[in-house]
Structure formats: structure tokens, C-alpha cells
Amino acid sequence: MAKGPSKHRPVFHLLVLASGFVSGGLLTQVARRFLPAGAVKEFLTTGVTPAVGPLPVDLIILKFAVGPVALDVSLLSLLGVLIAYLIARSLF
Structure with a gap:
């Protein structure tokens, strides 16, 4: 049987994407803290x-607001997604 992305469910892809963004965010925070100031750190x-x-929701008997929701995307977070994809691809 051929290997391919069609056998995986969308939840699997979402988990790989989420784990990649989390690991990439960790890499970004470590780089922001420990790299010396300069062009490489900025890049x-x-x-x-x-x-x-924020998104207000009014349901007559219940009112609440959702947000704000933000996503910080940097080069290192994209690198984390790439690494998570390559690991998932090699395992499955």
C-alpha cells in the first residue's frame, strides 16, 4: 500500500501544525532571550x-466577548512547523 497524506485525517494534520507552531514559538522565545543583539536576531x-x-456575542440571556486572538508568526515558528512535518512524515 502506498504511503501518502490521503490516509491521515485532518485532526492529524492539525496536531502536526499545532505542535510545529508551539515548538517554533519556543525556538523564537529562546532566540529572543539568548541571541545577542544584531541582524541575525532581528531576522x-x-x-x-x-x-x-474582541468579538462580542449577544445571545439575549448570555453576553460575552471572545478575543482578542493573535498569532505571532516568525521565521523560527515556520521552521518549527517544517520540522514537525518532517518528523511526522518520517514516522508515518
């Missing part, structure tokens, strides 16, 4: 942070 740790919210 690796500068990120784009899209945000959504």
Missing part, C-alpha cells in the same frame, strides 16, 4: 502578528 525573531477581536 530570525521578527514576526507578523495578525489579530482578531
Whole structure:
């Protein structure tokens, strides 16, 4: 039987993506803390942070707000996603 992404469910792909972003975020925070100031630190740790919210929800008897939700994407977080993908691909 051929190996391929079609045999995996979407939950598997979401878990790989989430674990990649978490590990990449950890790499980013370690680099921000321990790398000396300079061009390399700026290049690796500068990120784009899209945000959504707050989103108010009014259900007549229940009112609440969701957010703000933000995602900090840097080069190291994308590297973490790539590493998680390669590990998952080699295991399965």
C-alpha cells in the first residue's frame, strides 16, 4: 500500500501544525532571550502578528466577548512547523 497524506485525517494534520507552531514559538522565545543583539536576531525573531477581536456575542440571556486572538508568526515558528512535518512524515 502506498504511503501518502490521503490516509491521515485532518485532526492529524492539525496536531502536526499545532505542535510545529508551539515548538517554533519556543525556538523564537529562546532566540529572543539568548541571541545577542544584531541582524541575525532581528531576522530570525521578527514576526507578523495578525489579530482578531474582541468579538462580542449577544445571545439575549448570555453576553460575552471572545478575543482578542493573535498569532505571532516568525521565521523560527515556520521552521518549527517544517520540522514537525518532517518528523511526522518520517514516522508515518
